[in-house]
Amino acid sequence: MSSGSVTILVVEDSKPVRMALGAALTAAGYGILEAPSGEDGLQQADGAGLILLDLGLPGISGFEVLETLRGTSQVPVIVLSGLDETDAKIRALDLGADDYVTKPFEPGELLARVRAALRRHAGNSQPDSVQVGPFEIDTVTGETRRGERPVRLSPMEARFVRMLAQRCGQPVGTKTLVQELWGADNPEQRQALRVLARKVRCKLEKDPDAPEILLTEPRLGYRLIDAEPAAAG
Numbered sequence: 001m002s003s004g005s006v007t008i009l010v011v012e013d014s015k016p017v018r019m020a021l022g023a024a025l026t027a028a029g030y031g032i033l034e035a036p037s038g039e040d041g042l043q044q045a046d047g048a049g050l051i052l053l054d055l056g057l058p059g060i061s062g063f064e065v066l067e068t069l070r071g072t073s074q075v076p077v078i079v080l081s082g083l084d085e086t087d088a089k090i091r092a093l094d095l096g097a098d099d100y101v102t103k104p105f106e107p108g109e110l111l112a113r114v115r116a117a118l119r120r121h122a123g124n125s126q127p128d129s130v131q132v133g134p135f136e137i138d139t140v141t142g143e144t145r146r147g148e149r150p151v152r153l154s155p156m157e158a159r160f161v162r163m164l165a166q167r168c169g170q171p172v173g174t175k176t177l178v179q180e181l182w183g184a185d186n187p188e189q190r191q192a193l194r195v196l197a198r199k200v201r202c203k204l205e206k207d208p209d210a211p212e213i214l215l216t217e218p219r220l221g222y223r224l225i226d227a228e229p230a231a232a233g
Contacts, residue, residue, distance in 0.1 A: 006118060007031035009048035011041035011065065012080070013057050021052060024107040030114075038065040048075060050118060052110075053097075055081040055088065063091060070096035076117040080105075086219045090173045093220075098170055116169050130168045132224050133213045135204060137165040144204075156181065157200050160193075164214070164224040173221040197222060 008030045012018045015036070022032045033048060035041035038060035045051065051069070055062035066077060079092045082103045089100045098117045101110055129136050135151065137144045142162030144151040153161060159181060164172055178189040181196075197216075201208035215223045 006049040007033060007047060008114070009033040009035060009041060009044055009051045011035045011038065011051060011057065011062070012054040013037065014054075017054075020107075021110075024111065025114075028111055038062065041065055042068060045069060045073060045075065050076045050078070050114060050121075052114075053077050053079050055079060055083060055092070063095060066092065066095045066097060074121070076121045078110075078113055078117055080110075089171075089220055090175055093171060093173050094176060100171070120169060130165050130224075132165070132168065133204070135213070137161055137168075137224075139165045151203055153200070153203065156196060157203075160196055161200060161224075164222060168224050171217040171221050171223045175221075177221060 008025050010018050010021050010025075010032065012021065012034075013036050018034050018036070022034065025032055033044050035044050036058075038057045041051070041053070041057075042065060053062050053065060057065070060068075062079065062081070066079070069075065069077065076098045077096065078099045078101060079097045080101050080103060081088065081092075083089075084102045092100050098120070099113050101113060128140070129138050131137075134146050135144050136146075139162065142153065142158030142160075142165065144153055144158070144161060160177070163177060163180060174190060174193060175185050178185050178193050182189045182192065197214060198208065201211050201214050204213050205211050213225055215225065217223055
């Protein structure tokens with residue numbers, strides 16, 4: 001998907017921030033819509049191919065905007081927020097945000113996140129598999145292969161890998177993972193998740209102590225490195 005074919009809606013109450021974002025996005029070839037409030041953002045959402053959403057908006061909050069959007073739309077949403085709090089990140093991701101970028105940020109980083117989100121949503125369908133480093137992961141079963149050779153994963157490891165592959169490139173929160181895998185969120189299960197991630201790293205990483213494929217999002221969860229979808233067979 002070329003940048004020139006995508007219009008990005010910037011939902012941000014600060015005019016200087018909107019102007020700065022607009023300049024960076026326009027220079028990268030994107031079309032721009034601007035909304036100074038959540039209500040205005042919802043009214044313009046249908047015209048956007050991706051939304052950059054501030055959380056601290058006048059009127060309805062960014063959380064409310066995101067929850068309303070996800071009732072009717074799967075348009076990619078990247079949250080931009082001055083809130084560097086784990087609870088805020090988890091809430092935004094659980095409500096369906098595709099990514100979370102904390103202010104201040106470098107324009108180059110944001111543009112990379114935009115490109116990644118657009119790639120993931122190209123075609124409006126979940127790919128059958130994703131390519132992560134040298135591995136191809138089935139997004140339905142979690143089956144993982146390196147070339148023609150299968151990687152031997154336990155059923156729990158495969159479920160964990162599948163959940164991450166379905167949101168490849170995006171952070172998946174610890175609470176979401178433990179509730180899906182064990183049905184409860186408590187310290188014991190969070191420790192079990194850390195052990196599970198270690199086991200998977202031992203099978204996927206050259207050096208499990210310096211992971212390059214299965215990354216930890218500090219105080220948040222885990223992320224598989226982003227990659228282009230593998231061609232469906």
